Amino acid sequence: MKEVYLDNAATSRDKPESVLKAINDYYQEIGCSPGRGGYECSLAAGRLVLETRLSIAELFEVATPEQVVFTHNVTHALNYALKGFLESGDHVITTSMEHNAVVRPLQDLAKAGLIEVDYIAADSQGMISPEQVAEAIQENTKLLVTTHASNVAGTLLPIAELANLAKQEGLLYILDTAQTAGVYDLNFSDLDLDVLAFTGHKGLLGPTGTGGFVISKEAAKLMDTLIEGGTGSISDREYQPDFLPDKFESGTLNTMGLAGLKAGVDFIKKEGLKTIREHELDLTKRLIEGFKSLAGVSIQGPGSIEEQTSTVSITVEGVDLGELSFILDDEYEIMTRSGLHCAPLAHKTIGTFPEGTLRFSIGYFNTPAEIDYTLASLEQILKEY
Ligand SMILES: Cc1ncc(COP(=O)(O)O)c(C=O)c1O
Incomplete structure (x- = not known):
């Protein structure tokens, strides 16, 4: 890919x-x-x-x-x-x-x-x-x-x-x-x-x-x-x-x-805003469902999709998120962002300070195949970690 x-x-x-x-x-x-x-x-x-x-x-x-x-x-x-x-x-x-x-x-x-x-x-x-x-x-x-x-x-x-x-x-x-x-x-x-x-x-x-x-x-x-x-x-x-x-x-x-x-x-x-939003939300649901099936991965966000944008943050038990983001980029060419995302108070609030989160943020031009590839790559990395 x-x-x-x-x-x-x-x-x-x-x-x-x-x-x-x-x-x-x-x-x-x-x-x-x-x-x-x-x-x-x-x-x-x-x-x-x-x-x-x-x-x-x-x-x-x-x-x-x-x-x-x-x-x-x-x-x-x-x-x-x-x-x-x-x-x-x-x-x-x-x-x-x-x-x-x-x-x-x-x-x-x-x-x-x-x-x-x-x-x-x-x-x-x-x-x-x-x-x-x-x-x-x-x-x-x-x-x-x-x-x-x-x-x-x-x-x-x-x-x-x-x-x-x-x-x-x-x-x-x-x-x-x-x-x-x-x-x-x-x-x-x-x-x-x-x-x-x-x-x-x-x-x-x-x-x-x-x-x-x-x-x-x-x-x-x-x-x-x-x-x-x-x-x-x-x-x-x-x-x-x-x-x-x-x-x-x-x-x-x-x-x-x-x-x-x-x-x-x-x-x-x-x-149309509706088309854009629905596309992004479909992919967000796909990503969240995939995260839920990965051992050690915790989603740091609202429990319901109605309250969620297409930005999803995770933490992974026992895993350095900076390293994970680096491996995703270096070995799989998947670009994510790790760390504090210019919002330290938000991290203190949701309990992810000072390590931060690994953030996946979806846009209109992403595809279901890209989400599946991302999930499969993450699964592979975590298996070998
Ligand atoms: C909620 C929020 N406010 C403000 C900004 C700052 O945006 P800009 O760098 O375009 O000024 C960002 C960018 O990440 C943001 O997410």
Whole structure:
């Protein structure tokens, strides 16, 4: 069997042909920066960026495309939102399943004595309950920030209930969709979110260096800028524009990347989220069933497939997971990830700190044959270990 790539939670390696073509076409046919000149290729770049905005707005069901702000990844988007909203004396609620993209900016602000943070402890399967969140709300709680799904255990958090709770209690809600955008339905308007942060290079099938956030018009007024500079608009003024998306989008955009991102999102729409999700879940079930039949293998995640993304973590009794990942790659050309997956709190929560887990994350282009080959290879390695 050819190489098997099972690290889609890190980045989707296989991109649709249309994504590669769009990146190439951008440099072949456009090559200029949007909003920086009145000549045709700059106008064409502007149209391309607008079309990408429209495509993202449609995917997340956002009222107007201006509410889509581009950054270089979800880490930048989350930093932007957290640091743009939070002020001295604020209290923040988050969960113990967060990626360092949420934990580190919060810890940084807390260390500087500016904010207070409560980490709601998930159970050993990575699940948290909205009741726990409700109990943690204080008078000075400004916002709730959570991931949609754990990048370690694959657990899907109850975001509709959390969004409801945040609305009822007058909290801002920032959602990290790094592990779910492009696979799960994410309706910004129905969920009534304040900020939905996304990354382009995972489930959205775009290139690295793309991502951003969707923001409600009310929240946009409350959020300060972190980065100011050229926007190509109202250039007669020395002050940052206060309208969307320019308020938060300074500096030359990754137009080449956005061309690819648009093609990725268009591919997803053509295939259908349901088709993508069902394919990934079929393979996930196949993988989990296979793991269950292997002696010594423990699945570190939710017990039910309804609460599980296509990311599955395991530990293996008496086996060094780093070595196992290495053998899978070196001898069988199966790419997985071992260790702590940039989420140390999540590992402490599910009991896999400091060794971490061996993570298999499935993408739309994986096949049943690849899953069977992976299981057979793992069985063979463990037999000889
Ligand atoms: C839940 C979660 N949040 C944030 C990130 C950071 O993504 P990026 O590196 O694209 O900013 C990741 C990436 O692994 C993730 O899984």
